[in-house]
Amino acid sequence: MPKPHDMGGEPNDEPIDQSDHQKMDWEMRADALHQVLGQKGIRRTDEMRRAMESLDPDLYRSLSYYERWTAALELLMVEKGFLTSDEIDRKVTQLNQGAN
């Protein structure tokens, strides 16, 4: 079974939707954060690809582009020991509280 990202040549008769969505602020920041980590040698594209390709196939297909990036970056940062998932959970809670 090919992994979910390996979609070249897959049957697909959808027309190409040529419209572009306006990037949200968090998407632009996530994009920039990736590039910054890349320049520091902390995150390589092949590592990101591998992390993204290891996502659950249903999850992979259901997430938007930068959501996939975020899921993969979390995986990679935890794997490399920069962050823990608990820490991220706590920070999410803190940010949610701050927003209310």
Add this chain to the structure above:
Amino acid sequence: MSESHDGEHVHPESGEELSLYARRAQAIEALLVEKGVCSTGEVDRMMNMVESRSPSDGAKVVAHAWSDPEFKARLLADPRSALTEIGYSLPDTTPHLAVVENTEQVHHMVVCTLCSCYPRALLGRPPDWYKSFAYRSRAVVDPRGVMREFGLELADSVEVQVLDSTADLRYLVLPRRPTGTENLSEAELAKLVSRDCMIGVTDPHVPEGVAAS
């Protein structure tokens, strides 16, 4: 994703999904900043840098190659050093770039079937359609059908080469210079070069009255 999140959020509603991941992205950035891995300023500056890149950079390169055959030869042979000549120095971390020339015989079209690899240094962020499942699936089996959707009907005699980008190798298509543009300046030529023709899904479009009859 951690185990605890995978299970809960495999099929969420898209609205909730977005805020969930937006928050996680913010949390990851905040923690990396707290730990001194990177700074907010670095992310801000990178965001501005990414925003400043656009297909007009690639278009200038193409127009220069059309106007200067020797530069074109150098661009095709060694893009990185040729780009340096005209003020585009690619950072060392930029993946290898190959420039491929469309001719009367061969038309190139670029895809990244596995993800979204793209010559961002010259074209900016890829358009949404480049990252779409439809494009990634169809480009390699029905390139002519895809091009037709972008308004390009290629003659059967033209060979189509589809190039699949990788994490380490990106492609820029050097489109064919349209006929009747011999008298145009480089700046005028650059205006004819769209993002999509540097991906190879279409050809440069010459508005009426621009080309010499």
